[in-house]
Amino acid sequence: MYISLKWVQELIGLQNLTLIDLINRLTLAGFEIESIDKKKYFKSNDLILDISFTANRADVSNMRGLINEIIALFNSNLFLQTPANIKSLILLNSYKKTLNSIKGFYSQRINYRNLSKSKNLECFKHYRILRWEYSLWERYLQKKSFSNVIKNLTSENLLHSDDCVTLFNIKSQKLRIKESPYWIKKRLLLMGFKPVNNVIDTINYLLLETGQVFFVYDLETLQDLTATSEIVFVPNYAKEKSLFPIEESKTIELTNNVLVLNINNKMVSIAGLIQNYHTLVNTDTSYVILQYGLYESKKIKKSSKILGLRTDYSIKLEKQTDLNLIEQAHLRLMHIFWTQNIKFEQTSINKNLFFSLKNNSSLLSRYVKQSEKKIKIVYENLKRLTGPSNTNIELSNSQILTNLKLLNFKVRFETDENCYLFIPLTRRLDIEREVDVIEEVVRTIGFNKFEPLTLSNHQIGYLTKIEKLKRRLRNYFINLGFNESIHSILMKKNSEDEIRLKNPLFNESSVLRLSLVEGLIEKIQFNQKNIGKSFETFELGRVYKLLIDGDKKEVEVISGVFGGKNFRSNWGSENSTINWFEAKGLLENLFEKLNISVSIYWNPATNYATKFHPNLTTELFIGNQKLGVFGQIHPTLALKNNINRKIYLFEMDIEVLNRFSQSKTLINYLPYSSYPISNVDLSFIVKKSIFSHEIEQIISTFGQPLLKSVSLFDYYSKEPIKKGYCSLSFKLQFQSKNRTLSSDEVEELINPIIFYLEKHYDIKFQK
Secondary structure (H helix, E strand, O other): OEEEHHHHHHHHOOOOOOHHHHHHHHHHOOOEEEEEEEEEEOOEEEEEEEEEOOOOOHHHOOHHHHHHHHHHHHHOOOOOOOOHHHHHHOOOOHHHHHHHHOOOOOOOOOOHHHHHHOOOHHHHHHHHHHHHHHHHHHHHHHHOOHHHHHHHHOEOOOOEOOOEEEEEEEEEOOOOOOOOOHHHHHHHHHOOOOOOOHHHHHHHHHHHHHOOOOEEEEHHHHHHHHOOOOOOOEEEEOOOOOEEEEEOOEEEEOOOOOEEEEEOOEEEEEOOOEEOHHHOOOOOOOOEEEEEEEEOHHHHHHHHHHHOOOOHHHHHHOOOOOHHHHHHHHHHHHHHHHHOOOOEOOOOEOHHHHHHHHHHOHHHHHHHHHHOOEEEEEHHHHHHHHOOEOOOOOOOHHHHHHHHHHOOOEEEOOOOOEEEEEOOHHHOOOOOOHHHHHHHHHHHHOHHHEOOOOOOOOOOOOOOHHHHHHHHHHHHHHHOOOEEOOOOOEEOOOOOOOEEOOOOOOHHHOEEOOOOHHHHHHHHHHHHHHOOOOOOEEEEEEEEEEOOOOOEEEEEEEEEEEEOOOEOOOOOOOOEOOOHHHHHHHHHHHHHHOOOOOOEEEEEOOOOOOOEEEEEEEEEEEOOEEEEEEEEEOHHHHHHOOOOOOEEEEEEEHHHHHHHOOOOOOOOOOOOOOOOOEEEEEEEEEEOOOOHHHHHHHHHHHHOOOEEEEEEEEEEOOOOOOOOEEEEEEEEEEOOOOOOOOHHHHHHHHHHHHHHHHHHOOEEEEO
């Protein structure tokens, strides 16, 4: 947003307000000064500041809101408060001119608390008058409500929809179109607007000053275009592929999702964006009609996005402004028109219509409901949270209330201990709790005005068990050569099971992710495309699942994608990628390091058909709790992303891992046997439907108590092995604690194992 330093000085009354002071105070309050430019118009130099603010501060996107904020920032500690709420209604202020010449009345150096003790009677007289003026306006502004404003401005010929309510339309008396006054043209040029004529320039000036959007139409042209003298604006949706003129020789095509205003079934305006080019006020205009309405901000944004069209009006209406300002903006507009001898007819006011609109219009009732939102403030809580100030003077209740009123909060039910505040409509999204209001009070006074609180915490910090587990997981995969990835939790919608945001900024970030695997696969594909190398990666993060009963659940998981790299696994083989069993072994090694005492079961799964291979995927269970899933990438997905088919995926629930993993901080030492180990290799021809883990369990059972370990060390399924079968080779280690085992003793242990496997399974021992 661009602002003029001289304009700020004139409106505030601080002619000696320096640029450095203004920048420092705004920066401390959370604003950013992007640039400072020097401009010259009409032989006058001025400084233009480009100020940026957060999206939740739509209330400062106009001069009136920004001036109110600046006054709050500079005057928050003063006893005398200038009537900021009526500054925009006053063109000439004799008091301000007189006071400014007396001792620099508006200077920050004056002690206003001691002003009443001044011997200067003239200064004291003006001080009392200004105080009385302000107290009257403050009482009015504090007591008036949005509902009363709407009732006072609601005219008879109105229609509404859930997305738009036209509040009033006023016809002018006969007028003459000419150039705008000098001061309006000067300010428009400084703010980047091109002056057109006295009517359009006044509307644009009011937009800059108050942020309120009014539309003005050439009344006679409007009546000719709509073939009626009964002007009633009807909100409706445009017909598909209908054309709308926005310039003399340019039209745009509308869709049935665009909100428009019709008169007698003729489109005269795209609601909140732009009016029909032929209805613009020009040099031949003799009468105009002024129109104002409430619009659903989401609909304005949607129409703007569909049409690829943004105007100064739509930019303001995309952000919800404080509708309590409607009355002030209307009075201000009428006053500026009156100074230019432009007068409007008196409109008949139907106050009963407000109640009808409130009951029948969901949009209006929603605005009224929002305007009634209130928060309880306990003074003691505020003082306790802010801590002592640099001056060692505690905030008084009156000073707290003064700051809140400066920020347009309405104070109700005030007591010595607490009060209730009605939140300005523009701040309802970011001010929801008492602590939010406390932050606003501290921000206006200045964070640097308070002493930092010293935290007294004698407890030494420590890492939780789950945090230790995550660090162990991270170190394990990094040591294997994996790269850690981090992705946003928001993604593009792919299925109905995803949790959708109510108001997403972009379609690409409209839902919460169900899995980390998709983001990792995109990383693999990107790396393969741009570098031509395989990429092994993992991610620790949260996923969000929609349960059957409609509840939502956040789950912390670890996911990984690996494989596809060529290497030589043993001396007698050629370079190749790791196979399914070798990939599985990587996870088994992890479980062993995590010291999981409960057995992990690998059960075949077929319900992961989109990402995982339908025949090479298993679910992992610890007891009866599902740990996660492991498998090879689906061939179709690999082909689509142009990546290696020998890529393996996994995703595991960290909470389940944390429940069963055990820390190895306590090491139990066992006596070491001094007798040698007897190694035996057993090879079997096994049907592929039989799991190697099951064979290992049988060998372990029969080999006790002398069997020390059993492990699979070879897999072969090519010729001359029969189709549907494979060769599995296991290494068995036998050892005794009190003697050296003989060959006969070892053979007595092996024979029952071979006999049992050949009898009960489709297995044949290879000698």
